Amino acid sequence: MKTALVSQFRTARGRELAVEWDTPANSRLVWRWNQDHYPDPLAPLFAWIHAVSQSQDAPYADAGVELPAPFRGRQLPAGFQYVRLTPLDGEESPSFIAKALDLGARCGGAGRVWDTFAQPLAEAAVRALQAASAATPVAELSRLYHAAFHNTHIGGLVAFGPVLGPLQGMLEPLFEPNEAALLVQELGQGSDSATMESNRAVNRMAQVARESPEAALILAGSSEDALAQLRREPGASAFCTAFDAFIAEYGWRATGWDITNPTLRERPTDALNLVRQAMVARDEDSASRAEVLKRRDEAIARVEGRLAANPARVEAFRSLAGQLENYVAVREGRALWQLMATGALRMALLSKGAAMASADVVDAAEDVFFLLPEEIDPFFASGRRERLQPVVEERRTEWESWLGDKPPAVISADPERIPLPAPPAGDAVVNGVPGSRGVVTAKAHVLLDFTGCDELEPGEVLVCVMTSPPWTPLFAVASAIVTDSGAAFSHPAIAAREFGIPAVVGAIDATVRIHTGDTITVDGDAGIVRIELRR
Numbered sequence: 403m404k405t406a407l408v409s410q411f412r413t414a415r416g417r418e419l420a421v422e423w424d425t426p427a428n429s430r431l432v433w434r435w436n437q438d439h440y441p442d443p444l445a446p447l448f449a450w451i452h453a454v455s456q457s458q459d460a461p462y463a464d465a466g467v468e469l470p471a472p473f474r475g476r477q478l479p480a481g482f483q484y485v486r487l488t489p490l491d492g493e494e495s496p497s498f499i500a501k502a503l504d505l506g507a508r509c510g511g512a513g514r515v516w517d518t519f520a521q522p523l524a525e526a527a528v529r530a531l532q533a534a535s536a537a538t539p540v541a542e543l544s545r546l547y548h549a550a551f552h553n554t555h556i557g558g559l560v561a562f563g564p565v566l567g568p569l570q571g572m573l574e575p576l577f578e579p580n581e582a583a584l585l586v587q588e589l590g591q592g593s594d595s596a597t598m599e600s601n602r603a604v605n606r607m608a609q610v611a612r613e614s615p616e617a618a619l620i621l622a623g624s625s626e627d628a629l630a631q632l633r634r635e636p637g638a639s640a641f642c643t644a645f646d647a648f649i650a651e652y653g654w655r656a657t658g659w660d661i662t663n664p665t666l667r668e669r670p671t672d673a674l675n676l677v678r679q680a681m682v683a684r685d686e687d688s689a690s691r692a693e694v695l696k697r698r699d700e701a702i703a704r705v706e707g708r709l710a711a712n713p714a715r716v717e718a719f720r721s722l723a724g725q726l727e728n729y730v731a732v733r734e735g736r737a738l739w740q741l742m743a744t745g746a747l748r749m750a751l752l753s754k755g756a757a758m759a760s761a762d763v764v765d766a767a768e769d770v771f772f773l774l775p776e777e778i779d780p781f782f783a784s785g786r787r788e789r790l791q792p793v794v795e796e797r798r799t800e801w802e803s804w805l806g807d808k809p810p811a812v813i814s815a816d817p818e819r820i821p822l823p824a825p826p827a828g829d830a831v832v833n834g835v836p837g838s839r840g841v842v843t844a845k846a847h848v849l850l851d852f853t854g855c856d857e858l859e860p861g862e863v864l865v866c867v868m869t870s871p872p873w874t875p876l877f878a879v880a881s882a883i884v885t886d887s888g889a890a891f892s893h894p895a896i897a898a899r900e901f902g903i904p905a906v907v908g909a910i911d912a913t914v915r916i917h918t919g920d921t922i923t924v925d926g927d928a929g930i931v932r933i934e935l936r937r
Contacts (some may be wrong), residue, residue, distance in 0.1 A: 409815045411479075415810035421479045421813055428475040433484040437811075437887040439659040441867050443481025443804045445771040446777075446797050447540070447751065448661050452479060453548030461556060465519070467492075467501045468548045470559040473552075473714050477668070481801065482809045492685030499564045500638040505556075506573040512561045512725050516732040524550045524739040531746035532654060536753040537782040540775035541609035543750050550743035552889035554736035563730070565725045572719060576708040580929055583890040588701040590729025591899050595720045597734040598900065603648050604673075604875045608680035617641040621678050624856065629676055648673060655738065656745035656854040657872045661771060665745040666872070674858035676875045682860055693902060697839075730896060737871050737893060755779055763790050772797040811910070829933070832916065834884070834909030836929040842882040842904050843923040843934065846916050863924055865916050869894040877901040882924035884912050884931050896925070906931050 407429050408655060411419045423429035440452065444452060451457075453476050462469050471494075472485035490498055509515045527550035534543060566586060587656060597714045611617045616637030620628050630639040632645075653667035666673050671863040702723060754771030758781055762768065769851040772794040780786040812820050827833045847862040849855065855876055858864055866873075870885050877897050886895045888907035898905035904926030906912075916922060919937030 411810045419479050419809055419910060421477060424476050428778055431486055431488040432812055432814045432819045433477050434487040435809055435811050436483045436485045438892055440483045443801060444483060445662060445801055447771050449478050449481045451544045454544050457545045458552060461549055461552040465505060465556050467556060467560050468498045469507050470563060478802050484813060500566050502560050505880060506561055512565050513728045516557035520553045521735060524553040528739060528742045528746050531750055534750045536757045539779050547743055547747045551740055554740050558732055558736045565722055580836050585701050587890045589723045590726035592698045593728040593731040595731045595734035596738040597874050600652055601874045604676050604680050607644045607648060607677045610644045611677060611681060614638055614641055629670055639694055654745040655741045655872060656748060659744055661744060661748040668718035672852060678856050679879050680875050692877055694900060699838060733896060741870060761787055763787060764794055765791055769794045776824060780822060815870045822890050832909045832912050832931040834906040834929045835889055836926055837890060837905035837907040838898035838926045840904035840926045844881045846918060846920045846922045848916060848918045850912050850913060863922055865912055867913055884909050884924055886910060886912050
């Protein structure tokens with residue numbers, strides 16, 4: 403009998419974590435915990451959806467391209483998602499690049515793959531998820547979710563792979579690694595994006611509220627029933643119209659990439675909290691486009707200055723950099739539809755859970771996240787009504803036991819491939835990665851989830867695990883951003899550069915080591931956070 407290949411690791415709490423490798427070949431590679439998108443273990447149903455290889459691989463096959471490195475394998479120990487860190491090798495890379503270039507050629511360039519090919523397919527899959535009935539089999543919901551989610555990667559990781567890889571390779575000999583990564587991302591700044599458009603929509607609601615004394619008074623009160631009060635107030639009718647339009651357009655968007663994150667449709671008070679923040683934010687919603695483009699020009703000049711002795715290399719660099727003209731627009735468009743897909747999947751699954759709860763199969767709609775397709779589908783296909791709450795409780799208890807724990811940042815069956823942890827920086831220093839240039843000293847405010855977004859005071863440093871596009875209005879309130887996870891290409895780094903504020907990302911355990919009220923210095927150039935004064 404074949405024995406599964408298993409490696410043993412330990413979490414931050416010292417708990418044993420068994421990794422059953424999906425293939426022997428993958429066990430010899432290096433894998434990174436995807437804390438950026440899934441800081442908590444996936445609930446059993448979402449873990450099942452992420453483990454379905456056929457649904458994930460199909461969009462790439464349909465597009466005639468190959469999977470990017472992060473998705474070539476599926477490691478989900480205890481529900482923690484790991485993605486491949488080992489880059490494509492000499493045998494894998496040429497085929498990936500050739501097919502990606504072919505797709506780009508068919509679409510008119512790397513930057514056109516998104517709007518002419520990937521985004522329409524992602525949107526169609528999301529719309530199908532939104533229209534799905536409670537009886538739709540889980541496997542079909544999974545297929546639609548992956549069609550949406552992975553087409554966003556076809557428009558991003560795949561389309562821009564032949565551009566970003568060579569650019570990174572060109573800059574790495576010229577600059578230190580973090581600086582090279584930051585420069586590559588700065589070369590892609592300057593285009594408008596879906597995230598900034600949603601931010602402007604929040605700002606427009608804030609302006610309508612300012613023009614209505616009645617609406618402004620109710621919003622200033624921060625009451626839990628503020629929305630109900632607004633709907634009863636005749637003087638707030640214009641605000642309610644604007645608010646309903648916002649929810650109609652963005653209400654399906656989840657606040658994070660996990661299906662445990664609610665949508666704005668479910669929790670409209672979160673959107674009201676963003677409006678409250680926009681009412682006290684800086685006048686500008688972002689750095690001016692001219693300022694962003696100026697920083698991009700400065701990045702180009704720095705690189706060309708290092709390449710000046712080789713005119714051919716300068717031309718090659720300009721050719722690659724020119725293909726990043728709409729890079730931010732694509733990245734943030736991808737994020738919008740990824741979160742729309744997550745929200746639509748969540749709502750489709752909750753409709754199943756609500757039906758099962760009405761039949762007393764489970765206690766509540768969200769219990770469906772702790773069941774598997776073979777336990778869910780028979781309820782709708784054949785009317786099976788056996789009580790499943792004991793199964794839910796057993797799995798929920800196991801899932802909850804891992805919450806708050808941290809698995810190893812990197813895993814491999816070959817211990818020599820796992821990098822040694824960085825030496826402690828000292829009690830007063832948190833090391834991270836440069837995300838956006840600048841230096842700010844201010845009081846910190848730690849937010850562990852989106853629900854407390856209205857607690858951030860103007861000028862404070864936002865310290866959190868990670869941000870997603872719904873958090874973006876807070877960038878006009880904060881003086882700087884610090885996140886536990888992320889890299890120069892992550893959402894908080896991109897958004898901070900658009901707003902012209904410093905950011906340090908990938909500052910491991912920042913939310914633990916920094917406390918609300920601490921005075922900290924955020925050095926976005928060096929990727930360092932210094933704790934100057936404890937509260």
